[in-house]
Amino acid sequence: MNKRLFVKGNEAVCIGAIAAGCRYYFGYPITPQNEIPEYMSRELPGLGGTFLQAESEVAAINMVLGASAAGVRVMTSSSGPGISLKAEGLSYMAGSELPAVIVNIMRCGPGLGGIDASQADYFQAVKGGGHGGYHLIVLAPDSIQELYDLSMVAFDLADQYRVPAMILGDAMIGQMKEALIPHPYQPLAELPAKDWSVTGKGNRVQGNTVKSLFLQDGALEAHNWRLHDRYQQLKDREVRCETIGIDDAELILTAFGGAARIAKTAVSMARQAGLKVGLIRPITLFPFPEQVFRQATERCRRVLCVELNNGQMVEDVRLSVDRQADVRFYGRPGGTGSLPTPEELFEQLQKHYKD
Amino acid sequence: MDNNKMNEDVFMAGFGGQGILLVGNLLAYAAIEAGKNASFFPAYGPEKRGGAAMCSVIVADQEIGSPVVGRPSNVLLLNQDAMAKYYPRVRPGGLCLYNSSLIDASGHQRSDICSLAIPANQIATEVGNVKLANMVMLGALLARNPLVQLESVKQALDIIIPERNKRFIPANLQALDRGFSFATA
Numbered sequence: 001m002n003k004r005l006f007v008k009g010n011e012a013v014c015i016g017a018i019a020a021g022c023r024y025y026f027g028y029p030i031t032p033q034n035e036i037p038e039y040m041s042r043e044l045p046g047l048g049g050t051f052l053q054a055e056s057e058v059a060a061i062n063m064v065l066g067a068s069a070a071g072v073r074v075m076t077s078s079s080g081p082g083i084s085l086k087a088e089g090l091s092y093m094a095g096s097e098l099p100a101v102i103v104n105i106m107r108c109g110p111g112l113g114g115i116d117a118s119q120a121d122y123f124q125a126v127k128g129g130g131h132g133g134y135h136l137i138v139l140a141p142d143s144i145q146e147l148y149d150l151s152m153v154a155f156d157l158a159d160q161y162r163v164p165a166m167i168l169g170d171a172m173i174g175q176m177k178e179a180l181i182p183h184p185y186q187p188l189a190e191l192p193a194k195d196w197s198v199t200g201k202g203n204r205v206q207g208n209t210v211k212s213l214f215l216q217d218g219a220l221e222a223h224n225w226r227l228h229d230r231y232q233q234l235k236d237r238e239v240r241c242e243t244i245g246i247d248d249a250e251l252i253l254t255a256f257g258g259a260a261r262i263a264k265t266a267v268s269m270a271r272q273a274g275l276k277v278g279l280i281r282p283i284t285l286f287p288f289p290e291q292v293f294r295q296a297t298e299r300c301r302r303v304l305c306v307e308l309n310n311g312q313m314v315e316d317v318r319l320s321v322d323r324q325a326d327v328r329f330y331g332r333p334g335g336t337g338s339l340p341t342p343e344e345l346f347e348q349l350q351k352h353y354k355d
Numbered sequence: 356m357d358n359n360k361m362n363e364d365v366f367m368a369g370f371g372g373q374g375i376l377l378v379g380n381l382l383a384y385a386a387i388e389a390g391k392n393a394s395f396f397p398a399y400g401p402e403k404r405g406g407a408a409m410c411s412v413i414v415a416d417q418e419i420g421s422p423v424v425g426r427p428s429n430v431l432l433l434n435q436d437a438m439a440k441y442y443p444r445v446r447p448g449g450l451c452l453y454n455s456s457l458i459d460a461s462g463h464q465r466s467d468i469c470s471l472a473i474p475a476n477q478i479a480t481e482v483g484n485v486k487l488a489n490m491v492m493l494g495a496l497l498a499r500n501p502l503v504q505l506e507s508v509k510q511a512l513d514i515i516i517p518e519r520n521k522r523f524i525p526a527n528l529q530a531l532d533r534g535f536s537f538a539t540a
Contacts, residue, residue: 004387006383006384006387006393116398172396172422172423175396175397175398176394176395176396176397176422177380177383177394177395177396178392178393178394178395178419178422179387179392179393261420261421261422261423262420262421262423263421264420264421265420265421266421268420339398339423340423341421341423341424341425341426342420342421342423342424342425343425343426344425
């Protein structure tokens with residue numbers, strides 16, 4: 001067994017990315033994700049890679065676009081305000097079918113917001129932060145180990161489907177430290193060759209082009225249907241979700257990322273108090289675990305969605321559950337002193353369990 | 356849950372610059388090296404110095420759920436603001452060590468917890484540097500609740516301190532010992 005490392009979440013995501021072969025990073029600093037560029041700036045040059053602190057987030061995402069078009073594994077990271085600036089580039093990448101990994105360690109918003117733990121960017125991540133009706137693959141780890149593991153998964157899924165992948169974290173899991181076992185990288189599947197990449201004409205009759213502009217009659221519609229099929233395949237094949245104790249549950253708590261960590265303790269407090277409470281933790285936010293919610297709520301009718309915002313994922317929960325299910329919400333939007341404690345969530349569970 | 360399984364939480368708070376995050380990280384790292392599970396969750400303001408700084412450390416045999424603790428069982432308070440805010444939150448039956456060099460505890464009395472005054476700044480100054488108050492507090496905690504062996508913490512110190520600061524290790528070890536023996540006495 002590999003020795004356990006004791007690292008921050010922000011470092012774990014980098015260790016995973018490097019293990020998965022990422023050698024290119026372009027970004028611009030912002031708290032609470034600064035350990036990511038710090039780590040990459042220290043490690044990549046020695047591995048023959050490139051770290052570049054761009055003049056802005058807009059420049060950084062376009063560097064990511066360029067590197068991806070050249071067929072290499074590339075990553076960027078930021079927090080809410082910076083992700084907003086990157087949104088245009090993300091849309092171009094989605095339109096150009098370019099794989100890359102984007103990390104968002106969320107801060108509280110809107111505007112400049114604050115650096116405390118929050119999940120204010122669920123909509124932005126899952127509903128397409130930029131224009132044009134695209135999706136990103138969105139992964140929501142809840143531990144340092146999972147940040148490492150999913151960072152590898154993100155690269156594989158992005159390459160496999162040619163869809164950019166976002167790791168959506170919060171200041172809690174980005175900043176906290178836990179043990180990490182750095183398992184060696186093993187690709188999820190045999191990954192397709194990047195024969196579309198722009199690496200010079202070589203022996204090709206026609207050079208490759210990477211673009212999001214389709215002018216011929218019907219070409220753009222066909223392109224969008226192709227992207228749609230890709231998103232459908234992701235929904236069919238790549239849903240990831242953790243469930244705890246939902247088979248006999250009278251109340252299902254659902255939460256993702258950092259909120260799920262607090263929720264797990266609240267759920268075990270509830271179980272010890274004799275309340276039949278279960279947990280559904282979506283790991284992929286897109287594709288969303290719609291079936292898991294539908295099936296679970298055919299039996300257990302009551303769901304409490306807990307988020308570190310004023311109610312975002314709860315909309316996808318409501319769209320997914322059995323039509324007779326009763327979905328409730330408890331949220332805390334973030335800011336100093338706003339993080340709910342397990343005791344507070346336990347109180348919520350007691351309240352919603354009864355009436 | 357198996358009651359023999361260890362699950363201890365420590366919450367510490369003070370102002371930025373007092374080394375709250377350093378001792379929290381140190382404690383959690385020592386626990387990991389001792390084969391336990393541990394989480395270290397820091398929280399701090401945007402200020403470089405002087406803002407509130409706090410962290411939660413959990414040491415357990417099993418998987419750790421929430422790294423956030425509402426009613427902590429072991430609490431280290433290093434300044435007056437932290438005392439006002441967090442003393443009432445100590446779990447009944449819990450342990451609270453406060454830095455009596457900076458904290459006036461009158462008006463903060465609870466009979467349902469064990470409160471212990473540690474003149475941490477004073478002891479640290481005797482060792483040679485007031486900045487060692489954090490180590491005094493950690494040493495004192497370990498005397499009252501050996502959730503990690505003092506020896507493991509000392510070994511961990513050598514690993515987490517960067518090369519450029521290694522010369523400060525002997526003083527830190529001494530501060531840990533002084534805190535430990537103060538709280539043992």
